[in-house]
Amino acid sequence: MAAPLTADALVSALRAEGVTVVEHPGWRTNNRNQKGSWGPVNGVIIHHTVSSGTSSSVGLCFNGHSALPGPLCHGVIAKDGTVHLVGNGRANHAGGGDPSVLQAVITETYGDRPPAPHQHEGSAGAVDGNSRFYGFECVNLGDGHDPWPDAQLDAVERVSAALCRAHGWGAKSVIGHLEWSDWKSDPRGFAMTGMRRRVQSRLSSSHGGAQPSEPPRPPRYQPFPGASFFKGAPNSPLVTAMGRRLVAEGCGRYRVGPSAHWSETDRQSYAAWQRKLGYRGADADGWPGAASWAALKVPYTA
Known part of the structure; x- marks a missing residue:
């Protein structure tokens, strides 16, 4: 268990992992903290938006809709890999889920995937995922045909690694919504088992640990072409x-x-x-x- 990152710490962690971050106006105070606890946090849940277009998807996730007030996540991962932060605190993204999955995430003792969930929002034994997980929505229709560009999957990997690195978690703290609740299908179009391997590989690399063998080169910028x-x-x-x-x-x-x-x-x-x-x-x-x-x-x- 861990205390949630502050807004500044979250932005710093994402950018340190190479994520292109856009701070949506008002995101730092956009939350549902008046409806329940936020934290301690145990992991990250990845979703798809069932929508298209960056601007409309960001607006939806920031504001929510008539049946579910926003924010609907903490960040929206666009198809170009840009991450738009829309919430800071409790967000309506996970809902109720299976306590055995939560325990498996906390202990990180499962194999390729967590135990199959048998609980969901409204179930008698469900636990509150909105208080325990960061949520990131990926812009995708979720129909199994809408593509997942490399830049978007790279951003999912980097976002997940950034939060794991900040909290000292392993990749098994990153799950899909379908692994949390027995009536969800997201994210549809890529396997969370493969994504966890990517995240663990990034965490095991020298990026966050060993010092580079030579000083980093200063960034190079494009000269003005006229x-x-x-x-x-x-x-x-x-x-x-x-x-x-x-x-x-x-x-x-x-x-x-x-x-x-x-x-x-x-x-x-x-x-x-x-x-x-x-x-x-x-x-x-x-x-x-x-x-x-x-x-x-x-x-x-x-």
Whole structure:
């Protein structure tokens, strides 16, 4: 058992694991703590949203719906691997579940998978998962056909490892909702057994333990390609990298996610970044300039 991470500690743990984090406005005070306890925490539950589109999925998970108030999780993992934090505290994501599964997670003594659950929300013997687990919703329809991009699965791995590392847990503290409750199917489309292997491999690597053999190199950023580059409507990986940074800074205006082809949505997103930097009027027209580009720190990807 462990005390839940503070908001700042959670952000730091995720970013230290290489996660691209977007802090949704209001997430730090968005919780259901008035309805029950939050903590001690014992693990992480992975879900799918049964929705499409990053913006709408984040809004749904932040606000909830008429039958279930938000937050519906702590973070939303988009298809591009960006993690949008939407809740800090108790969240309506796990519901009731099987006490034998909780015990197996606490002790981390099970084999490939926890014991089959026989309890769920409303069962007489169910235990409250909302107080015991962090929850992360992955943007996916959950129909078995909607793809799981590599970037999204990598983010699931990194998020899980970050929380395990922060609390001193092993990968067996990470389960799917279908392993917690006997009437759930999420996440559908990848196996939690394989994901736990990925998480354990990451935890066992030198990332969080041994010192590197040589000092880390400073990050490399893309030089400003010039205003004419963007006004020519380029189709370039540089545009994708820029878009991901804009999303990470909370300035993305994308419905699905940034692509390689410069579009009006890129211009609107960049204008939001310029306004965030304090530019106004014609100086915030969405066309990149040298100063705002340098401040954005677009990573070198070549």
